[in-house]
Amino acid sequence: MNGFSLSRWFGIIGKEFIQLKRDRLTFGMIIGVPVMQLLLFGFAINADPKNLPAAVLSADNSPYARTFIRAMENSGYFRGVVQVAREDEAEDLIAHGQVQFVVNIPENFSRLLVRGEQPQILVEADATDPSATNNAIGALQVLAATALARDLAGPLGAASPSPAPIDLRVHRRYNPEGISAYNIVPGLLGTILTMTMILMTGLAVTRERERGTFENLLATPALPIEVLTGKIVPYIMIGLIQVGLIFLASQFVFNVPMKGNPVVLFFVVLIFIAANLTLGITFSSIARNQLQAMQMTFFFFLPSILLSGFMFPYRGMPEWAQWLASILPLTHFLVLVRGIMLKGNELHELWPQIWPILAFMLVVILLGLRFYKRTLD
Amino acid sequence: MNAGTEFAIDVRGLNKHFGPKHVVRDFSLQVRAGEIYGFLGPNGSGKTTSIRMICGLLTPDPGSGSGTCLGYDVLRETAAIKREVGYMTQRFSLWEDLTIRENLNFVARMYGMKHRREAVDGALERLGLQSRANQLSGALSGGWKQRLSLAACLLHQPRLLLLDEPTAGVDPKARRDFWEEIHALAADGLSVLVSTHYMDEAERCHRLAYIAYGKLLATGTAAEVVSSQKLHTYAVTGPNLAYLSTALRALPGVGQVTPFGNTLHVTGQDDSLLRDALAACASDAAYRVEPIESTLEDVFISLMAGATDNFVEQ
Ligand SMILES: Nc1ncnc2c1ncn2[C@@H]1O[C@H](COP(=O)(O)OP(=O)(O)OP(=O)(O)O)[C@@H](O)[C@H]1O
Ligand SMILES: [Mg+2]
Numbered sequence: 001m002n003g004f005s006l007s008r009w010f011g012i013i014g015k016e017f018i019q020l021k022r023d024r025l026t027f028g029m030i031i032g033v034p035v036m037q038l039l040l041f042g043f044a045i046n047a048d049p050k051n052l053p054a055a056v057l058s059a060d061n062s063p064y065a066r067t068f069i070r071a072m073e074n075s076g077y078f079r080g081v082v083q084v085a086r087e088d089e090a091e092d093l094i095a096h097g098q099v100q101f102v103v104n105i106p107e108n109f110s111r112l113l114v115r116g117e118q119p120q121i122l123v124e125a126d127a128t129d130p131s132a133t134n135n136a137i138g139a140l141q142v143l144a145a146t147a148l149a150r151d152l153a154g155p156l157g158a159a160s161p162s163p164a165p166i167d168l169r170v171h172r173r174y175n176p177e178g179i180s181a182y183n184i185v186p187g188l189l190g191t192i193l194t195m196t197m198i199l200m201t202g203l204a205v206t207r208e209r210e211r212g213t214f215e216n217l218l219a220t221p222a223l224p225i226e227v228l229t230g231k232i233v234p235y236i237m238i239g240l241i242q243v244g245l246i247f248l249a250s251q252f253v254f255n256v257p258m259k260g261n262p263v264v265l266f267f268v269v270l271i272f273i274a275a276n277l278t279l280g281i282t283f284s285s286i287a288r289n290q291l292q293a294m295q296m297t298f299f300f301f302l303p304s305i306l307l308s309g310f311m312f313p314y315r316g317m318p319e320w321a322q323w324l325a326s327i328l329p330l331t332h333f334l335v336l337v338r339g340i341m342l343k344g345n346e347l348h349e350l351w352p353q354i355w356p357i358l359a360f361m362l363v364v365i366l367l368g369l370r371f372y373k374r375t376l377d
Numbered sequence: 378m379n380a381g382t383e384f385a386i387d388v389r390g391l392n393k394h395f396g397p398k399h400v401v402r403d404f405s406l407q408v409r410a411g412e413i414y415g416f417l418g419p420n421g422s423g424k425t426t427s428i429r430m431i432c433g434l435l436t437p438d439p440g441s442g443s444g445t446c447l448g449y450d451v452l453r454e455t456a457a458i459k460r461e462v463g464y465m466t467q468r469f470s471l472w473e474d475l476t477i478r479e480n481l482n483f484v485a486r487m488y489g490m491k492h493r494r495e496a497v498d499g500a501l502e503r504l505g506l507q508s509r510a511n512q513l514s515g516a517l518s519g520g521w522k523q524r525l526s527l528a529a530c531l532l533h534q535p536r537l538l539l540l541d542e543p544t545a546g547v548d549p550k551a552r553r554d555f556w557e558e559i560h561a562l563a564a565d566g567l568s569v570l571v572s573t574h575y576m577d578e579a580e581r582c583h584r585l586a587y588i589a590y591g592k593l594l595a596t597g598t599a600a601e602v603v604s605s606q607k608l609h610t611y612a613v614t615g616p617n618l619a620y621l622s623t624a625l626r627a628l629p630g631v632g633q634v635t636p637f638g639n640t641l642h643v644t645g646q647d648d649s650l651l652r653d654a655l656a657a658c659a660s661d662a663a664y665r666v667e668p669i670e671s672t673l674e675d676v677f678i679s680l681m682a683g684a685t686d687n688f689v690e691q
Binding site: 005007008010011014015018019022023211212213215216217218219220221222377 | 432434435436456459460462464466468469470471472473474475479483484486487488489513
């Protein structure tokens with residue numbers, strides 16, 4: 001008798017579209033902001049993250065190899081260096097972002113070292129975020145020259161040649177040239193969506209409340225679910241337009257590779273948009289006016305931009321900050337987008353980052369329903 | 378819909394607090410089907426709040442009274458009430474950035490109307506706004522906004538109209554048209570609760586309720602309300618009325634002294650005290666004092682003055 005009415009729902013969507021169309025300034029901002037930001041963030045944001053997770057694939061169990069690994073840990077740049085036995089294991093770790101480096105120590109490492117023949121150590125680095133890896137690679141290069149100096153100075157002193165005893169080869173995976181746009185462009189996708197989606201929906205209901213039109217809407221038989229979702233739909237489309245713009249720019253202006261499946265990317269983007277829209281709608285049912293909705297948006301947006309790994313490498317932050325960041329959908333979204341675009345990750349590999357976004361959404365919806373007012377009280 | 382309901386609105390003992398402020402106290406109202414019921418009271422007396430409680434936009438304080446609107450429970454069946462009530466808000470609450478036609482169309486859609494186009498066209502025609510249908514409603518003058526709002530809340534053919542100061546800022550001709558339409562609709566069985574500050578409008582209602590500071594002070598037909606207050610009123614004409622009114626106000630038994638053009642209306646509840654006061658001040662032959670019928674306005678002003686002390690405005 002009083003179920004969800006599609007006709008009413010379309011009526012609300014249509015009204016929202018008309019109002020959006022008439023609000024030229026807002027509409028211009030929604031399209032203009034992504035373009036502006038893309039141009040502004042052309043420069044690299046640098047930092048010096050430490051304690052990066054690394055794995056060692058060692059085929060040589062000599063004291064020299066162990067010294068080198070210990071020296072890596074002591075440098076402060078690497079943390080919890082795990083030893084893996086097989087190559088595919090190492091590959092898995094780096095593809096899923098569980099480690100940022102894999103250090104390959106070859107079978108004949110100590111023999112070549114003793115003979116002074118400069119054994120090779122291959123370092124694979126996940127360079128999707130180049131600023132996060134550059135300094136650590138620099139530190140590795142110093143280690144290659146000095147770590148074994150004392151061991152080699154004794155009885156094997158003669159074997160210590162004046163050039164570095166080890167030939168360190170760095171293989172920057174996923175982003176060989178260390179181009180920061182590869183990181184910034186996917187990051188912008190996330191921040192711009194966070195900003196506009198939360199703000200626009202946050203204002204959508206409070207605007208009605210402020211103008212007094214909410215009273216009229218409440219006096220009609222329209223259901224809260226129709227009003228809330230009807231207001232969300234136009235912004236999903238706006239979000240997709242923004243994504244399209246940024247994606248095109250990433251392909252044709254910044255030449256960011258697209259290794260993964262665009263359908264997977266689309267799916268992930270939709271989940272992310274939905275998470276932000278639910279937060280926006282929840283904000284607007286808590287806020288009393290547009291100003292409060294705006295303040296709430298910024299209260300959420302600033303940590304998102306600072307902690308998610310967009311501004312500063314995630315792993316460069318103290319643990320409590322990482323923990324906080326892991327609540328934010330943007331943190332996971334960045335990993336997802338980089339994973340899809342730069343690493344070609346498939347859907348099943350992305351689950352560890354998708355469920356936290358879904359969990360966030362669920363909690364927010366529950367909060368929103370708790371606060372939604374069906375009356376003017 | 379409950380069959381055989383005699384009352385369009387029948388609420389008893391509703392209360393509403395905003396924070397510590399007791400805005401509506403033990404509000405009871407019975408509006409018969411097909412009746413035009415006037416709702417009067419000074420600013421901030423709780424008219425809008427009461428109307429909002431009747432149509433489910435505000436929840437009355439829990440455990441304080443109950444009632445029905447069109448036979449539906451005002452506490453539990455608000456969804457059903459909303460479908461059959463047309464509520465016109467005091468403040469213009471249609472969308473200013475939608476055109477007149479878009480607004481009407483949207484409202485028609487919200488009520489799930491079948492023949493939307495015809496209904497909207499019909500409403501535009503009655504308003505005489507066909508030629509301006511594609512103008513933004515925010516660009517309308519205040520009076521036209523009121524008329525558009527009324528058209529919008531009549532669109533879905535409600536059984537009860539709740540009108541919150543529908544004619545504020547509307548010119549006399551449009552006001553007369555408005556009341557003619559309301560009476561025509563009531564003749565067809567529509568019930569109307571209308572709040573107003575205009576005395577002539579109050580007199581056009583079948584019955585009235587007067588509320589002040591959250592308390593219902595009088596109900597009944599205009600004549601009943603006037604006689605129930607047992608007011609005595611004298612019209613005084615003569616020189617220097619301004620001075621006279623100050624002098625009169627200082628005397629016991631004098632309630633209100635209100636200038637009406639060249640006459641002064643002096644009202645009070647105790648006739649003998651009032652006569653004494655008039656004899657003391659206006660005994661001069663230049664003054665003419667004669668008893669007249671108390672008007673609704675005299676009654677309301679006296680009611681308002683009597684009620685103030687019951688309420689501390691925060
Ligand atoms: N949402 C609210 N929150 C707090 N107080 C409120 C709210 N709405 C109304 N009030 C207070 O309730 C009282 C009654 O307000 P209401 O709007 O019902 O008066 P009214 O009779 O309609 O007045 P007017 O003739 O000016 O329209 C006022 O004192 C007002 O300040
Ligand atoms: Mg009012």
